[in-house]
Amino acid sequence: MLEPVLMVDSTHSFETRLAEAKAASGRLRQAIAQVIVGQEAVVEQVMWGLIAGGHVLLEGNPGLGKTLLVRTLSSCLDLRFSRIQFTPDLMPSDVTGTNVLVMDGSGGHGGRFELHRGPIFGQVVLADEINRATPKTQSALLEAMQEHAVTIAGTRHVLEEPFFVLATENPIEMEGTYPLPEAQLDRFLLKIAVPAPSENELTEILTRTTGAPVAAPERVVSRKEVRALQSLCREIAVAEPVLRYAARLVGQSSPDSPTSPPLVRRAVRYGAGVRGAQALVLAAKALAVLEGRAHVSFTDVQKTAAPVLRHRILRSFEGEADGVTPDQIVAELVSAVPTRPEVVERALQGN
Amino acid sequence: MNASPSASEFDGAFAKKARGVELRRLGALALNGALFGLASGLVGAIALWGLGFGAERLACAALGALGALAGGVVGLRERWSDTHLALYLDARLKSDETLTTAVAARAAGDSEPALAHVLEQGNAVLRKHAVTPVGPRVFQRLHWLVPVCALGIAFVSRLPLPPRATPGKLPGIDAVKIQNLAGLERIEALAKLPGRTPEQEERLRALAEQAKKLREALAQGLERREALSELGQMRDEINAERLKLGDPQNRAGLDAAQSALGQKQALRQAQRALGNGDLTQFDEEMKRLANRAESADREAAKDALEQAERAARAKGAQGLADALRDERKLFGERESKAEALRELADAMRDKLSPEALDDLKEFGATGNPEAQRKLAEAMEKALEGLTPEERKRLAERLSKKLDDAQGGARPMTKQELESLAKKLASKDGADALRDELRDLAKQESSDDARREKGLGDADRGDSEAQRGLGVLPMPMPGDGSGAPNDAPGGKDAAKDGAGNHGSGGAGSGGPGSHHDTGTSDHAGSTPEVNGKELRAKAQAALQGGGPMHSATLGRAPARAGETANELGQGSLGSVGQAEVGAVDHADIPEEYREQVGRYFEP
Numbered sequence: 001m002l003e004p005v006l007m008v009d010s011t012h013s014f015e016t017r018l019a020e021a022k023a024a025s026g027r028l029r030q031a032i033a034q035v036i037v038g039q040e041a042v043v044e045q046v047m048w049g050l051i052a053g054g055h056v057l058l059e060g061n062p063g064l065g066k067t068l069l070v071r072t073l074s075s076c077l078d079l080r081f082s083r084i085q086f087t088p089d090l091m092p093s094d095v096t097g098t099n100v101l102v103m104d105g106s107g108g109h110g111g112r113f114e115l116h117r118g119p120i121f122g123q124v125v126l127a128d129e130i131n132r133a134t135p136k137t138q139s140a141l142l143e144a145m146q147e148h149a150v151t152i153a154g155t156r157h158v159l160e161e162p163f164f165v166l167a168t169e170n171p172i173e174m175e176g177t178y179p180l181p182e183a184q185l186d187r188f189l190l191k192i193a194v195p196a197p198s199e200n201e202l203t204e205i206l207t208r209t210t211g212a213p214v215a216a217p218e219r220v221v222s223r224k225e226v227r228a229l230q231s232l233c234r235e236i237a238v239a240e241p242v243l244r245y246a247a248r249l250v251g252q253s254s255p256d257s258p259t260s261p262p263l264v265r266r267a268v269r270y271g272a273g274v275r276g277a278q279a280l281v282l283a284a285k286a287l288a289v290l291e292g293r294a295h296v297s298f299t300d301v302q303k304t305a306a307p308v309l310r311h312r313i314l315r316s317f318e319g320e321a322d323g324v325t326p327d328q329i330v331a332e333l334v335s336a337v338p339t340r341p342e343v344v345e346r347a348l349q350g351n
Numbered sequence: 352m353n354a355s356p357s358a359s360e361f362d363g364a365f366a367k368k369a370r371g372v373e374l375r376r377l378g379a380l381a382l383n384g385a386l387f388g389l390a391s392g393l394v395g396a397i398a399l400w401g402l403g404f405g406a407e408r409l410a411c412a413a414l415g416a417l418g419a420l421a422g423g424v425v426g427l428r429e430r431w432s433d434t435h436l437a438l439y440l441d442a443r444l445k446s447d448e449t450l451t452t453a454v455a456a457r458a459a460g461d462s463e464p465a466l467a468h469v470l471e472q473g474n475a476v477l478r479k480h481a482v483t484p485v486g487p488r489v490f491q492r493l494h495w496l497v498p499v500c501a502l503g504i505a506f507v508s509r510l511p512l513p514p515r516a517t518p519g520k521l522p523g524i525d526a527v528k529i530q531n532l533a534g535l536e537r538i539e540a541l542a543k544l545p546g547r548t549p550e551q552e553e554r555l556r557a558l559a560e561q562a563k564k565l566r567e568a569l570a571q572g573l574e575r576r577e578a579l580s581e582l583g584q585m586r587d588e589i590n591a592e593r594l595k596l597g598d599p600q601n602r603a604g605l606d607a608a609q610s611a612l613g614q615k616q617a618l619r620q621a622q623r624a625l626g627n628g629d630l631t632q633f634d635e636e637m638k639r640l641a642n643r644a645e646s647a648d649r650e651a652a653k654d655a656l657e658q659a660e661r662a663a664r665a666k667g668a669q670g671l672a673d674a675l676r677d678e679r680k681l682f683g684e685r686e687s688k689a690e691a692l693r694e695l696a697d698a699m700r701d702k703l704s705p706e707a708l709d710d711l712k713e714f715g716a717t718g719n720p721e722a723q724r725k726l727a728e729a730m731e732k733a734l735e736g737l738t739p740e741e742r743k744r745l746a747e748r749l750s751k752k753l754d755d756a757q758g759g760a761r762p763m764t765k766q767e768l769e770s771l772a773k774k775l776a777s778k779d780g781a782d783a784l785r786d787e788l789r790d791l792a793k794q795e796s797s798d799d800a801r802r803e804k805g806l807g808d809a810d811r812g813d814s815e816a817q818r819g820l821g822v823l824p825m826p827m828p829g830d831g832s833g834a835p836n837d838a839p840g841g842k843d844a845a846k847d848g849a850g851n852h853g854s855g856g857a858g859s860g861g862p863g864s865h866h867d868t869g870t871s872d873h874a875g876s877t878p879e880v881n882g883k884e885l886r887a888k889a890q891a892a893l894q895g896g897g898p899m900h901s902a903t904l905g906r907a908p909a910r911a912g913e914t915a916n917e918l919g920q921g922s923l924g925s926v927g928q929a930e931v932g933a934v935d936h937a938d939i940p941e942e943y944r945e946q947v948g949r950y951f952e953p
Contacts, residue, residue, distance in 0.1 A: 014464035015471070237465045239452040241438055294468040297447035340438045343431070347376065347487045348442050 014235075014294060021232050022292040025051075027220040031076040034217050036069050037208065038201035044290070045192045045307050046073060046166070051286040053230045054189020054279060055145050055165040057130075057311065064194045065205075066168040067128055074124040078222040079162065082122025084141070086133035088176065092140035095120050096150045115152065120144050123160060123223070127167035131177040141165070142184045162226050182270070182314055189279045190304075191311035193327075229289065236285040237295040241340070243281065246301050248337050250277040253313055253329070261336040267319025267329060272312035280308045298339040306330045357470045361453055364477035368485060369436040373426075375486030380426040381419040382494050388418020389500035396507040403515060408508040415501060433458070443485045446476040528572040532819050537812025538562035538585060544805040545798040547670070551592060558588055558809070578820055586813040593806045594799065596628045596671055604668020608659035608675060615655045617648050630674065631807075634800035635720075637678055641685035642718030644693060649686055653679060674799040681797050689714070689723070695784075696726060698745055702733040731785055 025047060032043050042058070046069065049056035058066045074081035084095055097118030103111040119125060120141065127141055144150050145165050149158045167188070169180075185191070197205060208214060221229075252260045254271030264271070272280075283304035284296045291300075310326040319329075338345055392411035399408045431439070437450040444450070453473030456466035542559035546552025565573075565581050596605045605625070612622040617640065624632035640652040656679040664672035696703065696711050703711070707729030714722040737745065796804070 014468040018468070235463065235465045237452050237456060237463070237469050239434075239448055239455040241434060241451055241455075242448055293447065294465045294472065295447075295449060295452035297449075299447060340442065341435060343429075344435050344439050344442070347439060 017228070017232055018289070018292050018294060021229050021289050024221050024225050024229065025290050028073075028076055031217045031220045032069070032072050035072040035214070036065060037204040038197050039065065039069065039194065042069065042192055042194050045190055047290060048283050048286040048304065048307075049166075049190050049192075050077075050162075050164055050226065051229045051233045051289055052189055052279075052282040053162065053164075053233070054282060055167070055187065057185070057188040057191045058166060058168045058194055059171055059191060060168075060194025061172060061196065062170055064196060066194055067126065069194075070124070070126040070166045070168070072217055073166070074126070075217045076220050077124060077226060078219045079123035079164070079226065080121075080160075081124045081126070082119035083126040083128060084119045085128045086130050086137070088132060088134060088178075090133045090137045092137050093152075094118060095137060095140045096144070096152055097121065099153050113153075115155075115157075117157075118150075120150055121157075121159060123162055123164065125163075125165045127165055129170060130167040131169045131179055133178065135178050135181070138178065138180060138184065141167075142187050145187050162223070162230060182312075185311045186273070186275050188311065190283060190307040192307050193310075233282070233285050233289050236288050236293075238281060238285065239295065242284075242296050242298060242301060245298055245337070245339050246277055246280045246284070249301065249305060249333055250280060250309070252337055253309060253333055255316075261332050263324065263332045264329060267315055267322065267324040268313055269316040269319075270314040272309050276309060276312040279312075280304060283308050302334050305334055309333075355467070355470075357467065357474055358457060361470050361474050361477070362457065364474060364481070365433070365437070365440075365450065365454065368440060368477060368480075369433065371484060372436055372439060372486040373430065375484075375489050376431070377423055377426040378489040379487050379491065380422040382422070382489065382491075382497065384422020384425070385415045385419035386494060386497050386500070388421070389415035389497055389504065391418070393500045393503045393507065396504050400507050400510055400512065403512050405512055409504070411508075412501060412504045415497070415504075440485060444476055444480050444483075446473075449473050449476050525575055526572045527569065527575045527578060527820060529569045529819065532566060532569050532816050534812040534815030534817075534819060535562045535566045537815070538589070538809045539566075540812075541589075541805060541809050544802050546802070547594075547673070547799070554588070554592060558585060558592075561585060575820055579817060579822060582813055582817050582820070586810060586817075589806055589809045589813060593810075594628075594630065594670060594674065594803055596625070596668075601668040601671055604663035604666035604671050607662035607666045608668070608671060611659040611662045612655050614658075615651050618652060618655050621652075630803040631796070631800045634678065634797045637682055637797075638685060638720050639718035641682050642689040642714060642720065642723055644715030649682075653682055656682060674797070677799060678797050681795075685795075689718070692723065692727065692730075696730055699730055699733055702737065702741070702745075703729055704733075707733070734785055 028047065029040075029043060033040075036043060046056055046058075050073075058069070060066055071081070071083075084090070095118050097116050097120070099113040100116045101111050102114040130138060130141070140150075144159060144163075148161070148163050149156055151157070170177075248259075250272045251257050252271075253264060253268065253276075254260065255265045255268045257264075257271075260268075280301060281296070284300035287300045287304055288294070288296050306327055309330050313326045313329055315324065315326065315329075340348070389412070392414035395414065396408040396411040399411070433454045434451065437454040438448075440446070441448050441450050449469060449472045452469045453466075456463075456469055459466075539559045539562045541555040541562075544552075544555050546555055561581070562585065565578065565585075569578060595601065609622050609626050612618045612625060618636075621633055621636035621640070624630075624636055637652070637656075640648060643649060656675055660672050660675035660679060663675060693711070693715065696707075700708070700711075707726055710722045710726040710729065713719055714726055
């Protein structure tokens, strides 16, 4: 059941809008929790992606509830849901749709082409096991993700907002898959690692799923509210020192930077780029929205650094050989890059 | 721009908070500066105390004030910006960069709703912590050293100054008091030496007198450096008096004289002694030759001496020519004495012991002065045991020999011998004959030999005196580390015939010499010159670009241990006259001569 929506009314005070946004995110969290056991961090990060207006790549072993999470999310949102199961024989037109000749019924040869829209025209699109399709089909989806539009038979079709793609991929069973190129990975705002549930969580899952079927979650956030949340996210203030910090983090993720930490110089071949820095600030803003703040803090940037940067850091041969994970590299960056100017840090240490 | 009420409130509250932070920061910097200044002042005060400055020490405390002032100035010059202050406050107040964002919003002048909300939140933060003092710690752990340093300066300022160090004594100014400095008596003995000229004799007397005065002064007490200076001066003067046969003026004459002497096999040793500049040894060789029974040898020696004298004089070596002339004159006298001794011994042959007869035989064969002395003593003893009849028979035999010798025996004339033979029958005659025998046994050296020997003694005496004053200028004979006569492979080693090298010295067998007839190997090394003071050194630029004087250069590849010591000999091929004994002739101080000679000899 949808609550009354006030956020869209920009005449309300910012404080009110923030409070409403916080309340809406709380409702969404609560609704998802009715179906998904645990995985709070994953749910939180998916919400960052939704609010920031970016797309999310979920990576985890089979059976961890990735698809269920996306389905539940779409159920909770008043948005059109579509699902594409990526397989090697999936064609781009299976994703985007195609023109179909429709006869006029007169029995003659008269007819017209009619657009049959593909699943990409949904608002919450689940691209399940995206790495199982060929690069050609992957690129059809990725183009839509970047442009929020598809071109079919020379005609450009703008996708309805909000447009939110959640792709899943399986880190095992790599045979017969087509790993996403780095340039295409960069299109995802976040790459969320889905962990295995704890013992308590697993027990709860067993209780819920082996008994009577549970009712589908209610829609708790409307389309307009999602749009209002995304709009509010863009209004969040970021101070110049925080922007600088984000820029330093991203800059020093490259081994070419003279101030990079030793681990980065050793284990990284390419660091994050400009799109990564943009994603970092946007994700931090989304986090601020969820926490009901009108500004971004250093902590927001640090919290969002791992899901934003982990798929944008390309490890060197040495890094891969040594088993250095992207998360370790990001953690090293966060601990090595100072948040404040040196004089301030020194004064703080003196206290 | 009209500021909203919340913006104005934020500006006021933030400025107040920022001022507090700045003041605390300035305080901390001033204390740091004071600490640095006082620590420097303490070090300076200690240094001033060590250097003996009294009143200036307390002024070092001013460095503390200066340091505090400098700290304050640095703090003011490097004031934090509002952003720095906001970042600091956010970190201290745990306000998640609310103040930083608000400050940025105020600087940008934006009136966006989000920024207005941030300003509100900033005001809330500042209101919440309005009374909480926030800022860097003014007093840090190290600051307890400030009063310690200040007290330290005060303490050092009141410390009594250390006593001024007395300047160290200059070396050599200590007075020495020695009753009888050994070595000076050898310089004083110069007074008894004959001079080549009256002027030289006068100089030798003056040197002896100077040594005597020095002995008396030392007995009273004298500065060591004065005594050493005087000894050094005397040594130079002693060396100046020595006959320098190897100097450029005499070299050609010496070479010519050597060449003349070298033509006779019997004179080879004498030639070598002359080449060594050793007139004493040369004189000894001449004594032996004069004592020999074989008249042909004696004549050959006299001829060679005459030729050598002429050759030396022709080459301009007048000093050497005079010495050779004197030697030749003395040769005749020695010859007569030896002849007379042999005549008397022959007359008393049946009264002489077998040992005396052996001495007579050796005296005739080698001219050994020792055999001469022993023979004279044996004859004296035999004379005492003669009865009047025997003395009469001895007189008859002497008369008969005189008839046979046709009066050639000297120094006694034929008349004197006849008179002696007549008197022999009486006791007085026997006493006269005894006196005569003593005279014949005397081993008089030539004046030049005596002088050179005396000067050498004086030189060594001077060195010994210097050593007595605590200086070891040069190695001295008998010091156990390679003295000339006791050195490994030296003359003494040659005498024992068993090759017992180095019995007198501390070395272990030197490179050997031509005197060495032993059987041991010649392994060893040149002993180190034990001297603290340099009295002579090689001067490489004697003749820039030209060959060294009298050196055997460019003859053949040099081989260690072989040099041209004799004309036409050695592995260096035939050598020029001037090159024979080049090393021996070189102007090398006496202390080194033996070592250098041994080094180069095969």
